[in-house]
Amino acid sequence: RSLLEEGGQEGxxxxxxxxxxxxSFNVELGYVQQENLELTQEANLVRKQINQKNEEVLRMQEKVASWEAEAEERRVKERQEEMERAAQRDAHxxxxxxxxxxxxxxxxRRLxxxxxxxxxxxxxxxxxLEEAAQR
Incomplete structure (x- = not known):
């Protein structure tokens, strides 16, 4: 019986x-899960910031494209105006x-x-004179 008790106590x-x-494993797992959650949250924040920067870049690209289009419109208008002025000078x-x-x-004709x-x-x-000379 004592062996059984010893074996039971050992068990x-x-x-x-x-x-x-x-x-201990569960505590470590909790720490790892907490760190994983924090890293995920940080990654999500970084992704959000990247998306915001990408949106800013897109807005700036749209502005630049708009400015370029306006500049081209001005150049075309200036060329048209110059051509009109040249045509007016030519006509003048x-x-x-x-x-x-x-x-x-x-x-x-007068001459x-x-x-x-x-x-x-x-x-x-x-x-x-001829008539006078004949007389």
Whole structure:
């Protein structure tokens, strides 16, 4: 009976030791789980910050794209305005040249008419001189 008691006590001792080890393991497991939770929370916070930064980058890219589009619109508008000004200058000078051409043509017609009239007067004078010389 004493062997049985000794064996039972030894078994109880081993069981208590196993329970102690199991308790220590559970405590360590609790620490690991707590650390895991903290690391997960920290990782989630870092992910959230990364997402926020990515959103900021996207917003900035959209702003830059918008600014570039506005700048291109301004450049196109400026080019169109310059082309319109050039066309107006061309039309202005073309109008001046056309007006001078017309004035020159009118002056040439007046000169021709004046020469014709002067020629007729000269022929009339010559005829009168001829008639006077015949008398």
């Amino acid at each position: 109880v001792g081993k069981l208590l030791h196993v329970e102690s080890l199991l308790g 000078w073309e109008g001046i040249v056309q007006a001078k051409d017309e004035a020159l043509e009118q002056a040439e 021709e008419a004046e020469e014709e009239r002067h020629g007729e007067e000269m022929r009339g004078v010559a005829k009168q």
